[in-house]
Amino acid sequence: MLVYAKGLLKCGAPGVPFFFDKRKSFFTKTKRGFHSLPSVTRDRVHFNNNLRYSSKSTEVVEKTVIDMDSKEDKADNPALSSYDDAMEALSTLISRRNRGDRTPTSGSRDKLEQVIAYLKILDLEDKIKELKVIHVAGTEGKGSTCVFSEAILRNCGFRTGMFTSPHLIDVRERFRIDGLDISEEKFLQYFWECWKLLKEKAVDGLTMPPLFQFLTVLAFKIFVCEKVDVAVIEVGLGGKLDTTNVIQKPIVCGIASLGMDHMDILGNTLADIAFHKAGILKPQIPAFTVPQLSEAMEVLQKTANNLEVPLEVVAPLDLKKLDGVALGLSGDHQLVNAGLAVSLSRCWLQRTGNWEKIFPNQESKETEIPVAFCRGLATARLHGRAQVVHDVVSDPQGSSGSTETSCGDLIFYLDGAHSPESMEACGRWFSAAVTGNKSLSTAVNGYRRNGEYSRESRDFNRVSKQILLFNCMEVRDPQVLLPKLVTTCASSGTHISRALFVPSMSTYNKVISGASAIPSDTRRKDLTWQFRLQRLWEKSIQGTDAALDHTLKSDGITALPPHDFLCGDAPHCGGPAGTQVVTSSAVMPSLPLTINWLRDCVRRNPSLKLEVLVTGSLHLVGDVLRLLKR
Numbered sequence: 054m055l056v057y058a059k060g061l062l063k064c065g066a067p068g069v070p071f072f073f074d075k076r077k078s079f080f081t082k083t084k085r086g087f088h089s090l091p092s093v094t095r096d097r098v099h100f101n102n103n104l105r106y107s108s109k110s111t112e113v114v115e116k117t118v119i120d121m122d123s124k125e126d127k128a129d130n131p132a133l134s135s136y137d138d139a140m141e142a143l144s145t146l147i148s149r150r151n152r153g154d155r156t157p158t159s160g161s162r163d164k165l166e167q168v169i170a171y172l173k174i175l176d177l178e179d180k181i182k183e184l185k186v187i188h189v190a191g192t193e194g195k196g197s198t199c200v201f202s203e204a205i206l207r208n209c210g211f212r213t214g215m216f217t218s219p220h221l222i223d224v225r226e227r228f229r230i231d232g233l234d235i236s237e238e239k240f241l242q243y244f245w246e247c248w249k250l251l252k253e254k255a256v257d258g259l260t261m262p263p264l265f266q267f268l269t270v271l272a273f274k275i276f277v278c279e280k281v282d283v284a285v286i287e288v289g290l291g292g293k294l295d296t297t298n299v300i301q302k303p304i305v306c307g308i309a310s311l312g313m314d315h316m317d318i319l320g321n322t323l324a325d326i327a328f329h330k331a332g333i334l335k336p337q338i339p340a341f342t343v344p345q346l347s348e349a350m351e352v353l354q355k356t357a358n359n360l361e362v363p364l365e366v367v368a369p370l371d372l373k374k375l376d377g378v379a380l381g382l383s384g385d386h387q388l389v390n391a392g393l394a395v396s397l398s399r400c401w402l403q404r405t406g407n408w409e410k411i412f413p414n415q416e417s418k419e420t421e422i423p424v425a426f427c428r429g430l431a432t433a434r435l436h437g438r439a440q441v442v443h444d445v446v447s448d449p450q451g452s453s454g455s456t457e458t459s460c461g462d463l464i465f466y467l468d469g470a471h472s473p474e475s476m477e478a479c480g481r482w483f484s485a486a487v488t489g490n491k492s493l494s495t496a497v498n499g500y501r502r503n504g505e506y507s508r509e510s511r512d513f514n515r516v517s518k519q520i521l522l523f524n525c526m527e528v529r530d531p532q533v534l535l536p537k538l539v540t541t542c543a544s545s546g547t548h549i550s551r552a553l554f555v556p557s558m559s560t561y562n563k564v565i566s567g568a569s570a571i572p573s574d575t576r577r578k579d580l581t582w583q584f585r586l587q588r589l590w591e592k593s594i595q596g597t598d599a600a601l602d603h604t605l606k607s608d609g610i611t612a613l614p615p616h617d618f619l620c621g622d623a624p625h626c627g628g629p630a631g632t633q634v635v636t637s638s639a640v641m642p643s644l645p646l647t648i649n650w651l652r653d654c655v656r657r658n659p660s661l662k663l664e665v666l667v668t669g670s671l672h673l674v675g676d677v678l679r680l681l682k683r
């Protein structure tokens with residue numbers, strides 16, 4: 054359903070394609086990846102898609118069969134494994150905490166020692182000391198800062214490795230080599246090498262690592278074997294006790310914007326959070342951060358002083374210095390991340406002795422941004438951060454293949470904000486994007502179908518509606534997140550007229566790939582959380598006190614709202630028998646049904662331009678991208 058535009062950006066660098074080809078068949082793949090191994094015949098391939106969905110609660114997927122013995126055989130011979138086998142093996146490493154259970158676990162202080170033990174088993178303990186690392190912590194903007202830094206150094210001619218989290222669609226997104234997700238072939242090769250060694254040697258006191266620890270040591274394995282010049286590494290959670298903090302001597306450290314998230318683990322004050330993040334600073338290794346609230350900055354500065362770290366606060370990037378080039382990631386907050394990335398990259402080049410070689414005439418012009426840096430900043434890409442996707446809704450009655458259909462427009466604005474500060478950033482970006490969208494020049498971090506520009510003239514006759522598609526994890530506080538979003542949008546002139554609350558499809562106990570099957574919609578879901586979100590929306594944002602379970606059928610499945618729910622000025626009217634309840638929101642039974650319903654809405658109303666902000670959870674954003682991609 055989706056077409057992306059791969060074009061030349063203003064600075065002349067080719068745009069990086071966002072979605073890569075769907076997975077090639079296993080047979081092609083193994084032939085390409087493992088030439089020396091015996092050829093594989095179809096009947097030896099074992100796909101384990103035998104899944105059952107729980108009828109009870111939050112999308113828990115239970116495997117009816119876990120055939121791990123045969124997985125071990127595949128570890129001996131990667132050519133026998135499919136990508137799904139690797140995902141299934143990975144899923145067995147998911148611990149309680151990954152599933153949203155935040156009960157404190159004991160022994161986290163020993164965690165880094167445990168990671169070092171895994172590195173020893175993989176013969177990586179000394180080799181990772183050779184990696185030239187940029188290490189980035191922070192509450193918001195870590196991933197974006199990493200992506201900008203990686204793109205800058207790649208455009209300066211270096212072989213780059215980047216490890217970020219989380220992934221949205223496929224676990225390989227976490228591992229980029231030279232700016233591209235690692236190939237399946239290489240992933241499987243390194244994955245099984247690590248898996249096998251750890252399985253063999255990790256016994257008794259040292260069991261298999263939990264998921265994030267495994268992924269981190271796998272990243273080290275990949276970067277060492279791929280001989281990257283620079284390894285850009287994002288902290289998973291916090292800093293001090295994070296698995297990535299086994300890095301002893303990075304070239305430079307970055308601390309992105311700090312805010313209130315993961316308080317259950319990091320502490321309830323900004324100072325507590327800053328203390329954990331500052332835990333990545335290393336004696337005398339230069340560090341950069343962005344402007345922070347004084348409560349956070351004091352802690353960062355104190356830690357830096359104790360470690361004799363030169364800590365520099367970097368101002369947001371001045372767009373004028375980019376010579377008219379737009380950043381590859383949208384939103385004003387990205388200027389903050391880009392500024393940090395420029396300083397990190399420059400410092401990395403200087404400390405590795407490359408700055409003078411590459412820019413012999415640039416010493417005196419430190420304040421200028423080299424052209425290679427601009428190219429990196431303009432071509433950096435990251436899914437689900439201020440990403441715009443124009444959906445292509447086909448008109449069953451219209452002339453097929455024509456861009457001039459009689460359907461309305463459906464545009465998704467996707468941003469994985471999930472903290473109060475990022476909600477504000479997201480609200481500002483959404484408002485600016487929908488207001489500026491009339492010029493149709495905003496979709497840098499997104500897609501545009503061919504011929505889209507022909508629609509411009511029709512925009513005058515369209516009725517634009519901004520609606521919200523929202524979910525968040527239960528550990529987060531929607532009482533803070535939702536009002537932050539709505540008031541930020543309102544103060545920038547954007548009124549969100551309707552809100553849809555929907556459960557995510559992704560599960561916390563299964564690692565899936567881009568090609569994994571989309572769960573069927575036939576199962577019943579527990580929508581208690583979504584009804585709570587809706588009640589909150591109606592009460593504290595709309596000021597209504599409606600009895601909201603009117604759409605809930607007796608079998609526990611909600612009905613979809615009528616199609617005119619989004620376009621008319623009159624809000625949704627309905628209610629239990631004999632009552633009239635007026636709402637500006639709805640709980641949707643599932644994400645696939647919601648996307649289809651939105652498409653139906655614009656099919657039925659050619660004058661409607663639906664601008665859907667998808668936010669609150671990176672899982673939700675990833676799921677929507679996955680659905681739009683198909």
Ligand SMILES: Nc1ncnc2c1ncn2[C@@H]1O[C@H](COP(=O)(O)OP(=O)(O)OP(=O)(O)O)[C@@H](O)[C@H]1O
Nearest residue numbers: 192193194195196197310386389438469470475478
């Ligand atoms: N500098 C910033 N200030 C405020 N919000 C930001 C900033 N940078 C990014 N964001 C918000 O945070 C979201 C996540 O951005 P990004 O992936 O770069 O951060 P992250 O720290 O890696 O997040 P995560 O905790 O999901 O790993 C964005 O979608 C955006 O809403």
Ligand SMILES: [Mg+2]
Nearest residue numbers: 192193314471
């Ligand atoms: Mg976060």
Ligand SMILES: [Mg+2]
Nearest residue numbers: 195196218219
């Ligand atoms: Mg991240």
